[in-house]
Amino acid sequence: MHIRVVGEQDLTPIQAIYAHHVATSLATFETEPPDVAELSTRVAAITQAGLPYLVAELDDKLLGYAYATQFRPRAGYRSTVEDSLYVAPDAIRHGVGQALLNQLIERCTTLGLRQMLAVIGDSHNAASIGVHRACGFAYVGVMTSVGRKFDRWVDVVIMQRALGAGDATEY
Numbered sequence: 001m002h003i004r005v006v007g008e009q010d011l012t013p014i015q016a017i018y019a020h021h022v023a024t025s026l027a028t029f030e031t032e033p034p035d036v037a038e039l040s041t042r043v044a045a046i047t048q049a050g051l052p053y054l055v056a057e058l059d060d061k062l063l064g065y066a067y068a069t070q071f072r073p074r075a076g077y078r079s080t081v082e083d084s085l086y087v088a089p090d091a092i093r094h095g096v097g098q099a100l101l102n103q104l105i106e107r108c109t110t111l112g113l114r115q116m117l118a119v120i121g122d123s124h125n126a127a128s129i130g131v132h133r134a135c136g137f138a139y140v141g142v143m144t145s146v147g148r149k150f151d152r153w154v155d156v157v158i159m160q161r162a163l164g165a166g167d168a169t170e171y
Contacts, residue, residue, distance in 0.1 A: 001096065
């Protein structure tokens, strides 16, 4: 498996992976999958902000992707990012998510960022909670019934991981 920076050629497979998760899971609260043009705009915003957007591939097949976004737009949050991670259905439980997340953590640390948050849809999402725990994230809490999808209320789990020195030193 090879992890690299996203390219334009990845947009169609990214859209297919994300559309699957929109249609079948609570990992995202989007209810309609965005098209390739919308995803292109989203990818451009992330990369133009200088944040990492990574893909994992094997034999020219996209297995998954991960990216970091600014947690909140206000200046006081400038050192905190939120991760997003999606794996192709046939690549789940093959180490793709953990490899992508570890690489994302490394790249965000190199950028001087200090905290990474995981905002995980569904408190029963054992796979996402598990991969974040395996990558050093700690459980912070749960916001109950803040989303609604598939005709039910859905929780959000918050996990957090310090990057580099975290809050141990000044900038």
